[in-house]
Amino acid sequence: MxxxxxPSAGAFQAREHGLPVRVYYEDTDFTGLVYHASYVRFFERxxxxxxxxxxxxxxxxxxxxxxxxxxxxxxDFRRAARIDDxxxxxxxxxxxxxxxxxxxxxxxxxxxxxxxxxxxxACINAAGRARRPPSELIQALAPYLPxx
Amino acid sequence: MxxxxxPSAGAFQAREHGLPVRVYYEDTDFTGLVYHASYVRFFERxxxxxxxxxxxxxxxxxxxxxxxxxxxxxxDFRRAARIDDxxxxxxxxxxxxxxxxxxxxxxxxxxxxxxxxxxxxACINAAGRARRPPSELIQALAPYLPxx
Amino acid sequence: MxxxxxPSAGAFQAREHGLPVRVYYEDTDFTGLVYHASYVRFFERxxxxxxxxxxxxxxxxxxxxxxxxxxxxxxDFRRAARIDDxxxxxxxxxxxxxxxxxxxxxxxxxxxxxxxxxxxxACINAAGRARRPPSELIQALAPYLPxx
Amino acid sequence: MxxxxxPSAGAFQAREHGLPVRVYYEDTDFTGLVYHASYVRFFERxxxxxxxxxxxxxxxxxxxxxxxxxxxxxxDFRRAARIDDxxxxxxxxxxxxxxxxxxxxxxxxxxxxxxxxxxxxACINAAGRARRPPSELIQALAPYLPxx
Numbered sequence: 001m002x003x004x005x006x007p008s009a010g011a012f013q014a015r016e017h018g019l020p021v022r023v024y025y026e027d028t029d030f031t032g033l034v035y036h037a038s039y040v041r042f043f044e045r046x047x048x049x050x051x052x053x054x055x056x057x058x059x060x061x062x063x064x065x066x067x068x069x070x071x072x073x074x075x076d077f078r079r080a081a082r083i084d085d086x087x088x089x090x091x092x093x094x095x096x097x098x099x100x101x102x103x104x105x106x107x108x109x110x111x112x113x114x115x116x117x118x119x120x121x122a123c124i125n126a127a128g129r130a131r132r133p134p135s136e137l138i139q140a141l142a143p144y145l146p147x148x
Numbered sequence: 149m150x151x152x153x154x155p156s157a158g159a160f161q162a163r164e165h166g167l168p169v170r171v172y173y174e175d176t177d178f179t180g181l182v183y184h185a186s187y188v189r190f191f192e193r194x195x196x197x198x199x200x201x202x203x204x205x206x207x208x209x210x211x212x213x214x215x216x217x218x219x220x221x222x223x224d225f226r227r228a229a230r231i232d233d234x235x236x237x238x239x240x241x242x243x244x245x246x247x248x249x250x251x252x253x254x255x256x257x258x259x260x261x262x263x264x265x266x267x268x269x270a271c272i273n274a275a276g277r278a279r280r281p282p283s284e285l286i287q288a289l290a291p292y293l294p295x296x
Numbered sequence: 297m298x299x300x301x302x303p304s305a306g307a308f309q310a311r312e313h314g315l316p317v318r319v320y321y322e323d324t325d326f327t328g329l330v331y332h333a334s335y336v337r338f339f340e341r342x343x344x345x346x347x348x349x350x351x352x353x354x355x356x357x358x359x360x361x362x363x364x365x366x367x368x369x370x371x372d373f374r375r376a377a378r379i380d381d382x383x384x385x386x387x388x389x390x391x392x393x394x395x396x397x398x399x400x401x402x403x404x405x406x407x408x409x410x411x412x413x414x415x416x417x418a419c420i421n422a423a424g425r426a427r428r429p430p431s432e433l434i435q436a437l438a439p440y441l442p443x444x
Numbered sequence: 445m446x447x448x449x450x451p452s453a454g455a456f457q458a459r460e461h462g463l464p465v466r467v468y469y470e471d472t473d474f475t476g477l478v479y480h481a482s483y484v485r486f487f488e489r490x491x492x493x494x495x496x497x498x499x500x501x502x503x504x505x506x507x508x509x510x511x512x513x514x515x516x517x518x519x520d521f522r523r524a525a526r527i528d529d530x531x532x533x534x535x536x537x538x539x540x541x542x543x544x545x546x547x548x549x550x551x552x553x554x555x556x557x558x559x560x561x562x563x564x565x566a567c568i569n570a571a572g573r574a575r576r577p578p579s580e581l582i583q584a585l586a587p588y589l590p591x592x
Binding site: 037 | 326327332333336337340354363365366367368369370371372373376424
Binding site for chain 2: 025044058
């Protein structure tokens with residue numbers, strides 16, 4: 001029963017990562033719908049598990065003396081999610097240039113996209129300065145970069 | 149790939165429900181560890197998925213004109229969880245009497261219990277008054293009640 | 297001591313509203329800095345208290361049969377906030393057209409802007425459909441609309 | 445206008461600290477009421493500002509090579525708070541012995557207590573081990589200890 005007892009980190013389909021997310025009490029607000037900042041948390045979970053499956057969880061990143069910080073966020077809210085909803089957070093890399101990585105993300109419910117995001121993250125060194133990702137990280141991400 | 153795309157609601161082993169939970173950024177604080185109120189959210193996810201698998205998700209409860217509200221909470225914190233940790237929230241019913249349901253819960257990491265909780269919930273009607281659980285709910289919970 | 301015991305809803309200076317916000321444990325993450333989605337919560341508090349002081353808190357809005365929902369969010373993160381920081385959330389209306397209201401917001405620390413946001417909210421009726429704000433709401437917001 | 449632009453850290457009345465807290469969207473859930481774990485966050489804000497006003501904010505604590513961690517939490521929920529509510533978090537020290545500090549806390553709304561908590565915190569050193577609070581910290585807390 002080991003499998004059933006480990007949290008899912010989602011799965012890749014080609015270059016796109018999908019993470020299933022359940023809506024709990026904590027994600028909703030008094031309007032009866034999901035609180036808008038909860039989607040921002042869901043998108044972060046998607047990016048974290050994308051990186052985890054690519055071999056770059058926080059421990060690995062720390063070993064490489066690097067980390068990602070979010071520098072810009074755009075979110076379009078189209079439909080509202082509700083308590084108990086089963087959502088899917090889809091994440092892919094839209095671009096990588098210098099220290100910057102752009103993620104294109106969306107949240108689907110039953111095959112319909114209810115929310116989209118574009119998230120820019122910057123690679124920083126231990127001193128907090130922007131830097132190009134270390135080569136080990138570039139190699140780990142290579143299979144998921146967009147085709148040109 | 150349908151299965152991989154649905155969020156896990158955990159599983160029962162006899163009368164105990166287990167829900168795998170991953171620690172993300174949102175769950176930690178500046179001390180580097182998991183924020184103490186995050187465990188309270190994890191316990192709530194465990195109870196929600198316990199009830200979901202028992203056939204009493206929020207939609208069903210609303211149809212029955214009832215809901216649970218937390219009236220008392222006791223939490224003992226023993227070890228600290230960290231970013232990326234894979235946790236297991238274990239939930240069982242410790243007692244049911246009148247409108248009250250007591251849950252005994254714990255959070256394990258790698259087989260070690262790091263946190264325990266005792267949570268009292270009260271069944272209320274649409275007007276917010278305490279009431280005995282409707283018979284459909286009692287039937288749904290019967291397989292998970294403690295033996296006497 | 298009544299004053300000291302009421303939560304501050306901030307204050308207007310001309311058309312700009314300022315809300316003081318303290319950084320607590322709950323707002324930080326394991327990197328030692330403020331979690332990026334916490335700024336999104338801070339911006340929402342700023343908009344809520346802007347509307348409260350303009351005479352349009354949630355009770356008033358409900359009486360008018362209307363509410364605002366966030367439909368688009370852009371956030372630029374420039375500097376990181378830390379535990380115990382005293383922040384100021386500045387909020388003004390950048391545009392109002394049809395059912396849409398655009399808020400321009402920023403978060404300052406010690407006079408320096410550390411984060412900026414542009415937030416589009418849509419006015420909806422009780423059925424969830426976009427509608428022009430009711431005239432009482434337009435009148436309440438009139439003093440804070442941008443000059444042309 | 446400096447005062448109006450600084451977040452309130454509340455105030456002491458004799459040995460009891462009071463912190464005003466507003467209920468925002470983020471604190472509520474789909475039932476229309478405040479989410480139960482939000483009260484746990486409110487209590488933590490109360491303890492943080494108690495310690496801040498007593499001269500022991502996180503920076504001071506870090507300088508002393510110490511920190512507090514929550515080891516046990518008991519919360520009784522009596523009445524439900526709602527969006528826009530103005531709450532007051534009252535905090536006092538109930539006991540101090542060895543490395544442990546016990547806080548007695550409650551949340552009032554309009555003079556009525558809606559929630560009570562007893563929170564045990566342990567003083568730890570930089571290595572995470574329980575220790576007696578350093579003498580500077582004991583001196584800072586002395587005026588707020590219970591009379592015998």
